[in-house]
Amino acid sequence: MVALNAQVDRALADAEPAVFWDAHRGSPRDALPGSAEADLVVVGAGLTGLWTAVLAKQRDPGLDVLVLDAGRAGSGGSARSGGFLSESLTHGLAHGAHLWPSEIGALVELGARNLREISEFVTAEGIDADLRLCGKTAVATEPHQVGELRDEADRYREHGFRVLFQGAGGVRADVDSPSFRAGLRLPDAGGLVDPAKLVGGLAEAARRRGVRLHEHTPVNSVRSARGGPSLQCPQGTVRAARVVLATNAFRGPLRRLRRYVLPVWDYVLVTEPLPDSAWDRLGWRDRQGITDSHNLFHYYRPTPDGRILWGGGSPHYFFGGRTALRHAWRPEPHRALAEAFCTTFPQLEGVRFTHRWGGPIDSTTRSTPVFGTACAGRVAYAVGFAGLGVAASRFGAQVALDLLEDGETERTTNPLVRTHPMAFPPEPLRWPLVRATRCALREADAGERGRWLRLLDRFGLGLGS
Numbered sequence: 001m002v003a004l005n006a007q008v009d010r011a012l013a014d015a016e017p018a019v020f021w022d023a024h025r026g027s028p029r030d031a032l033p034g035s036a037e038a039d040l041v042v043v044g045a046g047l048t049g050l051w052t053a054v055l056a057k058q059r060d061p062g063l064d065v066l067v068l069d070a071g072r073a074g075s076g077g078s079a080r081s082g083g084f085l086s087e088s089l090t091h092g093l094a095h096g097a098h099l100w101p102s103e104i105g106a107l108v109e110l111g112a113r114n115l116r117e118i119s120e121f122v123t124a125e126g127i128d129a130d131l132r133l134c135g136k137t138a139v140a141t142e143p144h145q146v147g148e149l150r151d152e153a154d155r156y157r158e159h160g161f162r163v164l165f166q167g168a169g170g171v172r173a174d175v176d177s178p179s180f181r182a183g184l185r186l187p188d189a190g191g192l193v194d195p196a197k198l199v200g201g202l203a204e205a206a207r208r209r210g211v212r213l214h215e216h217t218p219v220n221s222v223r224s225a226r227g228g229p230s231l232q233c234p235q236g237t238v239r240a241a242r243v244v245l246a247t248n249a250f251r252g253p254l255r256r257l258r259r260y261v262l263p264v265w266d267y268v269l270v271t272e273p274l275p276d277s278a279w280d281r282l283g284w285r286d287r288q289g290i291t292d293s294h295n296l297f298h299y300y301r302p303t304p305d306g307r308i309l310w311g312g313g314s315p316h317y318f319f320g321g322r323t324a325l326r327h328a329w330r331p332e333p334h335r336a337l338a339e340a341f342c343t344t345f346p347q348l349e350g351v352r353f354t355h356r357w358g359g360p361i362d363s364t365t366r367s368t369p370v371f372g373t374a375c376a377g378r379v380a381y382a383v384g385f386a387g388l389g390v391a392a393s394r395f396g397a398q399v400a401l402d403l404l405e406d407g408e409t410e411r412t413t414n415p416l417v418r419t420h421p422m423a424f425p426p427e428p429l430r431w432p433l434v435r436a437t438r439c440a441l442r443e444a445d446a447g448e449r450g451r452w453l454r455l456l457d458r459f460g461l462g463l464g465s
Contacts, residue, residue: 007349008338015353017329020270020309021079021196028072031216035236038066038212040404043219043231043253044246045069046078047195047389048382050202051397052244057209059401065211066240068233070218074199076250077389080359082268082299082311083198084289085118085131085191085391087111089416091367093155098457099366100415107416108159114395115190127201130304133191134288139171140182144447145293149184162188175284177344185288192289192301195390222253224375244400245381248389249362250323254381259423260370261384262434263321263360267333268311269341270303270355274348279306281347295441298340307354310341314442315361317434320427328358361387366421371399380404384421 040056042049045067053065069075089111090096090104097104115133122131140146153165164185166174171183203213221232222243231238231253245252249263274282289301291312298312313336318327334356342349364370364384369392373380380403382396389396399417402409411417424430440452449457 004339004342007342008335010350011338011342011352012334012356013352015269015334015356017357018355019080019357020303020307020355021083021194029213029215032068032214032233032235032238035238036066037064037239039064039240040066040242040244041229041231041238041240042067042244042246043222044076044248044250045073045203045213045215046076046246046248047074047199047202047393048078048248048385048396049244049246050199050206051394052246052400053206053211053213054202054209055394055397056401057206057211061209065206066238067206067211067213068217068219068231068238069213069215070250072215073203073213074196076248077359077361078393079196079199080268080357081195081387081390082289082301082309083193083195083390084136084299084301084388085115085133085193086388087115087189087391088388089114089368089392089395091386091388093159094152095367097155099368103415105159106410106414110395110411110414111392115391118391118394119191122198122201125201125205127198127205129197129201130194131191131198132193132287133188134286135185135187136190136288137171137175137186137290138184138293139175139177139180139290140293141179142293142445142447143181146182149182149293153184156184156186156189161186173283174286175290176282176347178346179344187286190289190391192287193390194304198390219253222375222379224378229375229378241378242404243375243379244397244404245379245383246397246400248383248385249360251321252381252383254374254379256374257370257381257383258321259426260364260421262317262363262365262424262430263323264315264317264363264434265327265333265358266311266315266361266387267313267330267337267358268309268356269334269337269353271308271310271348272352272354273306274308274351278348278351282345294445296438296445298337298344300341308341310337313337313340314438315363316358317431317438319431321430323360329356330358333358362389363387364421365424368416368421369396370420371396371403371417372420373403377406378404
């Protein structure tokens with residue numbers, strides 16, 4: 001343990017409190033100069049909000065679209081994520097099959113189509129976002145996870161995915177770690193992207209289509225008014241025919257959403273660029289993203305310049321759902337991440353981390369998004385992507401626009417959209433319940449799923465990283 005502590009100290013010594021992807025973000029944009037009007041106002045300039053603006057202009061090029069963000073475009077989870085593109089809209093195939101066994105086939109098809117259309121759009125727009133549909137690998141690191149991974153392989157086969165189940169030797173021949181006991185390689189499921197470049201590319205695509213985007217313009221309230229919703233900003237009043245709320249983990253102007261969204265903090269490290277000799281020791285030829293099979297899982301991926309991004313583990317919740325970015329630089333979760341990294345890849349001893357940060361994830365009790373309308377159907381919302389929103393945000397934008405048009409589509413008639421997750425209890429009950437659930441998940445990762453988690457399982461509830 002002493003040797004591990006010293007190794008972790010050295011690895012973290014030069015890690016700057018900075019987001020690795022920030023180097024790829026564009027120039028800041030002006031705040032809204034005063035009161036304004038628009039056909040459609042989008043609150044939030046992350047991936048959900050920017051996809052909403054672009055898709056709205058694709059549906060109706062003459063629509064006047066205004067996007068407002070309280071900070072910088074993508075400054076929330078969108079450009080602070082690991083950049084994993086998931087084909088799943090239901091927080092994983094197993095979770096979706098448990099919640100909606102009769103509809104899971106349609107949900108799989110919707111998710112696959114969504115991912116395919118993202119790739120086609122990025123290519124057509126010439127967005128240099130380092131997008132690669134390279135699939136993914138899930139690994140078992142505990143004995144009880146091997147059988148679970150076999151079951152997951154069978155489930156993916158049933159839904160038409162190419163599947164390679166790897167024993168310990170097979171997975172270590174692909175990506176070498178002494179902790180890997182088995183692997184599930186899914187070559188066609190998901191991929192990777194630079195999330196900040198994707199945000200920047202979407203913002204530019206929106207600008208080319210005539211969308212107005214203003215940063216540093218918080219929306220404090222939204223209410224019904226004659227002629228359409230009225231939004232109150234420090235700069236003045238914004239009147240709109242329709243509104244989409246894409247605030248996700250951050251407190252938005254619609255009070256009801258605060259009952260459904262739990263901001264849980266996730267933390268990330270990025271290494272220095274690895275020399276070729278280190279990559280030779282690792283293997284990892286396909287440079288795909290990897291997750292382990294814990295409830296409180298780690299995720300890791302190579303970056304385009306030869307680093308490793310390492311994140312996840314135990315999520316953190318702050319009383320009252322606080323999202324102030326001062327929580328992004330806490331030493332304890334970064335140290336825990338470094339310990340896990342050093343244990344997983346001991347052959348990389350001496351590699352240092354250069355970046356460390358964190359960000360809030362918009363979790364729900366169901367770990368799937370919540371959709372709906374307010375203000376007599378003139379305000380729509382799509383929030384709660386639970387850490388898998390890099391791709392699903394586009395689906396959420398489509399749903400929000402469908403709801404505003406008040407038409408039935410294959411998206412809006414799906415139970416993922418029609419039904420709401422259970423609301424979280426208010427404080428002061430919320431904080432101890434979240435802590436108790438996190439402790440129970442940690443115990444389950446050791447192989448014992450207790451009564452509390454079994455009760456949550458019955459209702460499709462839980463808390464993950």
